[in-house]
Amino acid sequence: MNFPLMPPQASEHAVAYDALFWTITALTVIFTLIVGVMIYGFAVKYKRGSSADRRNAQSHNEKLEVLLLVVPTVLGLAIFAWSAVNFTSVRTPKKDEMELFVIGKRWMWHVQHMNGIRENNEMHVPVGQPIRLTMISQDVIHAMYLPAFRAQYHVVPGRYTSLHFTPTKPGTYKLLCGIHCGTQHSEMVGFVHVLSQQDFDEWLESGGNRYTKADRSMEQVGADLWKEKGCGNCHQGTDNNRAPSLNGIFNTQRTMTDGSTVLANEDYLRESILRPWDRISAGYENTMQAYANSLSEEQVLSLIAYIKSTGSGATPGQGEYEQPVRDGRALDSSSKSTIDIANDRASAGASQAKELTN
Amino acid sequence: MSATVVDKTQEEGLHEPHPKKNYLTADHTIKSWLLTVDHKRIAVLYLISTTFFFFLGSIAAAFIRAELTNPMGTLLTSETYNKMFSAHGIIMVFFFLVAVIPGVLGNFLLPIMVGARDLAFPRLNLLSWYVFMAGGTCFVIALMMGGVDAGWTFYTPLSSLYSNTPITLALVGVFFAGFASIFTGLNFIATVHKMRAPGMTWFRMPLFVWGQYATGVIMILGTPVIAITLLMVAIERMFKIGIFSPELGGDPVLFQHLFWFYSHPAVYIMLLPGMAVISELMACFSRRPVFGYKFVAFSSIGIAALSFLVWGHHMFVSSQSVLQGIVFSLISFLVAVPSAIKVFNWALTMWKGSVHFTTPMIYALGFLGLFVVGGLTGLYLAAIDTDVHLTGTYFVVAHFHYVMVGGTIMAFLGGLHFWWPKMFGRMYSEFWGKLSAIIVFVGFNFTFFPQFILGYLGMPRRYHYYYFAPEWQVYHVLSSAGSTVLGIGFLMPAFYLTASLINGKRAGRNPWGAKGLEWEHADSPPVTLNFDKPVVVTGPVYDYDAEKDSEMIRAGQRLVDMVKGEEEK
Ligand code: HEM
Ligand SMILES: [Cu+2]
Ligand SMILES: [Cu+2]
Numbered sequence: 003m004n005f006p007l008m009p010p011q012a013s014e015h016a017v018a019y020d021a022l023f024w025t026i027t028a029l030t031v032i033f034t035l036i037v038g039v040m041i042y043g044f045a046v047k048y049k050r051g052s053s054a055d056r057r058n059a060q061s062h063n064e065k066l067e068v069l070l071l072v073v074p075t076v077l078g079l080a081i082f083a084w085s086a087v088n089f090t091s092v093r094t095p096k097k098d099e100m101e102l103f104v105i106g107k108r109w110m111w112h113v114q115h116m117n118g119i120r121e122n123n124e125m126h127v128p129v130g131q132p133i134r135l136t137m138i139s140q141d142v143i144h145a146m147y148l149p150a151f152r153a154q155y156h157v158v159p160g161r162y163t164s165l166h167f168t169p170t171k172p173g174t175y176k177l178l179c180g181i182h183c184g185t186q187h188s189e190m191v192g193f194v195h196v197l198s199q200q201d202f203d204e205w206l207e208s209g210g211n212r213y214t215k216a217d218r219s220m221e222q223v224g225a226d227l228w229k230e231k232g233c234g235n236c237h238q239g240t241d242n243n244r245a246p247s248l249n250g251i252f253n254t255q256r257t258m259t260d261g262s263t264v265l266a267n268e269d270y271l272r273e274s275i276l277r278p279w280d281r282i283s284a285g286y287e288n289t290m291q292a293y294a295n296s297l298s299e300e301q302v303l304s305l306i307a308y309i310k311s312t313g314s315g316a317t318p319g320q321g322e323y324e325q326p327v328r329d330g331r332a333l334d335s336s337s338k339s340t341i342d343i344a345n346d347r348a349s350a351g352a353s354q355a356k357e358l359t360n
Numbered sequence: 361m362s363a364t365v366v367d368k369t370q371e372e373g374l375h376e377p378h379p380k381k382n383y384l385t386a387d388h389t390i391k392s393w394l395l396t397v398d399h400k401r402i403a404v405l406y407l408i409s410t411t412f413f414f415f416l417g418s419i420a421a422a423f424i425r426a427e428l429t430n431p432m433g434t435l436l437t438s439e440t441y442n443k444m445f446s447a448h449g450i451i452m453v454f455f456f457l458v459a460v461i462p463g464v465l466g467n468f469l470l471p472i473m474v475g476a477r478d479l480a481f482p483r484l485n486l487l488s489w490y491v492f493m494a495g496g497t498c499f500v501i502a503l504m505m506g507g508v509d510a511g512w513t514f515y516t517p518l519s520s521l522y523s524n525t526p527i528t529l530a531l532v533g534v535f536f537a538g539f540a541s542i543f544t545g546l547n548f549i550a551t552v553h554k555m556r557a558p559g560m561t562w563f564r565m566p567l568f569v570w571g572q573y574a575t576g577v578i579m580i581l582g583t584p585v586i587a588i589t590l591l592m593v594a595i596e597r598m599f600k601i602g603i604f605s606p607e608l609g610g611d612p613v614l615f616q617h618l619f620w621f622y623s624h625p626a627v628y629i630m631l632l633p634g635m636a637v638i639s640e641l642m643a644c645f646s647r648r649p650v651f652g653y654k655f656v657a658f659s660s661i662g663i664a665a666l667s668f669l670v671w672g673h674h675m676f677v678s679s680q681s682v683l684q685g686i687v688f689s690l691i692s693f694l695v696a697v698p699s700a701i702k703v704f705n706w707a708l709t710m711w712k713g714s715v716h717f718t719t720p721m722i723y724a725l726g727f728l729g730l731f732v733v734g735g736l737t738g739l740y741l742a743a744i745d746t747d748v749h750l751t752g753t754y755f756v757v758a759h760f761h762y763v764m765v766g767g768t769i770m771a772f773l774g775g776l777h778f779w780w781p782k783m784f785g786r787m788y789s790e791f792w793g794k795l796s797a798i799i800v801f802v803g804f805n806f807t808f809f810p811q812f813i814l815g816y817l818g819m820p821r822r823y824h825y826y827y828f829a830p831e832w833q834v835y836h837v838l839s840s841a842g843s844t845v846l847g848i849g850f851l852m853p854a855f856y857l858t859a860s861l862i863n864g865k866r867a868g869r870n871p872w873g874a875k876g877l878e879w880e881h882a883d884s885p886p887v888t889l890n891f892d893k894p895v896v897v898t899g900p901v902y903d904y905d906a907e908k909d910s911e912m913i914r915a916g917q918r919l920v921d922m923v924k925g926e927e928e929k
Contacts, residue, residue, distance in 0.1 A: 019745065
């Protein structure tokens with residue numbers, strides 16, 4: 003029989019994580035031993051009738067209490083600080099992240115790559131590449147849980163959440179659901195395949211072997227939807243009196259009729275498509291139809307991908323990972339691997355950063 | 361505790377003509393039990409009903425453990441499995457742990473310990489039991505209708521829109537149980553403020569009373585929040601009014617905030633009374649005052665206050681901002697400090713004491729060991745980074761069983777064995793008592809320790825199947841085997857305690873040689889109004905003398921040695 007003691011350690015964060023985990027374990031063992039020895043020692047030494055010296059017994063001792071208060075507090079704060087640093091670093095988006103879209107629904111995981119490839123209960127990613135999952139649920143709350151990467155985040159209906167990780171070892175790892183979501187919760191499982199760069203590129207080009215080759219990228223699907231739903235009838239190339247233009251709107255600050263400002267991130271775009279009446283841009287009326295019942299989460303993601311492809315605002319400190327690099331780029335990115343896209347974005351981001359500092 | 365007694369009976373020359381009646385023999389009709397306003401009888405009612413719910417919850421647990429020995433499951437469908445763990449969690453949390461120590465030991469002892477004849481509002485106390493039973497009945501009906509499947513946490517929108525099990529009825533049940541606990545809390549607070557006997561100053565109160573008082577505060581501040589939250593879920597379910605479901609325009613994460621705003625403090629509703637019991641046991645069986653009495657007393661209050669500020673540590677990965685998470689993490693570390701203080705102080709209580717290894721003491725020592733592990737593993741979960749991987753896994757399951765079973769239930773059993781002679785006037789078999797304490801301790805560790813490893817390996821909680829990870833099976837089998845041992849340990853007291861009612865030795869007032877009004881001034885079992893004469897307290901609490909206690913044994917031993925020596929000559 004085999005007693006595994008650790009899950010595979012397959013991401014950058016997993017290494018940092020385990021260092022902290024085992025340090026806390028060491029402290030736990032030490033403290034358990036101290037208390038255990040104290041209890042055992044006292045119980046044996048002062049067993050009723052023993053000849054131990056019981057004179058000068060104290061029933062309180064402020065100095066001792068303060069010591070017992072300060073030592074655990076200081077150790078605890080040290081652990082807290084370490085963990086806060088780790089956490090902040092893993093939640094901070096990296097510059098050159100590759101973005102995948104995840105939709106959780108009872109009871110499967112649906113993953114979509116930028117170039118349009120879809121997978122169910124499987125996720126292919128290249129080794130060494132920082133990944134960002136943009137996730138939403140179509141029904142109840144789920145959690146994307148990747149134990150080998152020590153990564154987990156809830157997948158919530160009605161808002162986008164994200165998960166960031168950088169796989170470091172090729173292999174196949176578990177992909178689980180971490181929140182009870184109903185009858186087949188325990189079957190909402192799959193695998194992450196971490197491939198070498200080359201294998202991944204081949205996999206992506208071939209449309210993922212076992213899957214039908216994606217004929218259209220997410221942006222193209224979004225562009226088609228844009229036409230089909232007639233978005234462009236009102237949202238034209240420039241602001242007009244019916245509606246504001248959406249070109250380059252992503253990640254810019256928008257002013258609402260009530261004077262408040264909102265960052266046009268994915269959540270804002272999603273809400274504005276599904277329930278436009280909630281927030282109306284200053285200068286416009288509530289005339290847009292609500293698409294809440296006529297678009298699936300997947301279609302909304304495609305529309306957002308399309309809107310993003312028209313450019314995005316560079317709001318300092320917000321979403322550096324979404325620099326305006328896709329302006330004017332041809333929409334047929336399916337011929338380009340996602341890696342290339344990511345690299346394009348990274349270099350564009352870097353040159354833009356330069357511009358900003360100049 | 362020394363007390364001067366104003367003996368009115370002697371002064372007035374009144375003597376009882378008949379053998380003295382106690383609260384059990386005062387009246388024998390069923391009606392006299394169902395309409396009683398005697399806090400002691402209500403405690404007995406609570407004892408019977410919480411034991412019933414514990415039994416019910418344990419059956420569900422047995423099914424869960426049996427099912428998990430196989431990665432594919434063998435007995436249940438996933439639907440039934442989900443209903444099992446939901447029933448287990450809801451019953452154990454809302455109908456057992458929250459109610460058991462305040463309802464049984466608190467109700468019975470709190471008035472006696474402060475020298476009062478009853479709680480401040482005896483009728484409210486009876487109402488609390490009825491409301492509790494009404495809630496329990498609702499939930500049992502929901503079970504008979506097939507059971508609910510959304511877990512004890514009732515996360516929305518699963519519970520509000522997606523589950524098609526009788527959730528509303530279950531919510532109403534929990535809502536009622538909540539009110540029972542509000543009534544109890546109210547009663548305890550009023551009693552401690554207003555009904556203390558002359559001379560019973562705050563710092564002469566046993567720590568048991570401090571603990572129940574702090575619990576009462578959490579109960580009345582926290583429970584209304586969960587009650588209204590569950591009501592909102594019911595409203596969304598019944599009338600489709602959007603509160604928590606995004607498709608109706610609600611916010612699903614709002615539910616979690618409201619739920620944990622109560623449910624984190626609620627873990628202390630479950631734990632503080634247990635800690636309160638442990639203080640009494642450690643003092644009595646070490647024959648020492650509790651070390652650092654004031655620190656222990658104020659740590660209860662500190663826990664009660666801080667416990668309202670850490671709910672976000674259950675939501676580190678549910679779309680909180682990074683800063684929010686870090687602040688909650690920091691405060692969670694701070695709330696661990698008062699618990700650590702208590703542990704050290706309990707251990708130090710034995711220092712230069714005279715330690716008696718009786719059944720209650722063995723339970724108390726078991727509590728210390730398990731609570732240390734439970735508390736320290738809380739640090740992995742309070743540290744925001746380590747929690748990300750462990751949240752929602754068996755690590756969390758192991759952690760809270762260490763604190764709630766290893767903590768609360770060990771303390772309850774210790775307390776029950778300690779005050780059993782007081783409640784029923786009979787002694788049980790020490791042999792069986794000690795054996796059960798040891799079996800529970802061993803079985804508990806076999807059941808729950810492997811679950812820490814499972815959680816770290818990545819086993820999510822509430823998973824019916826794990827066919828994709830056969831390497832986990834070995835730990836599940838260990839855990840299920842351990843739970844059989846644990847189950848036997850829990851069943852034993854049911855037998856020997858019941859047997860003691862029939863053939864147990866009569867206990868006498870103070871079989872343990874303990875200090876405290878309940879031992880020194882009340883009969884076993886106490887009379888209906890607790891004391892024959894009004895009590896006036898004049899001395900400090902926990903007035904033990906360990907040296908004298910041990911010297912008695914040594915003197916006895918010397919005598920025996922002397923006799924032996926004579927014989928040998
Ligand atoms: C010593 C201090 C403690 C700390 C620092 C601590 C910390 C935590 C944290 C951070 C979690 C959330 C884990 C997660 O969901 O990811 C948690 C879960 C839990 N804790 Fe503790 N805890 C402590 C003591 C206790 C005590 C004393 C009890 C009960 C008497 C308790 C009962 C629970 C329960 C029931 C859960 C699980 C809730 C659920 O998700 O279903 N904890 N603890
Ligand atoms: Cu799930
Ligand atoms: Cu908590």
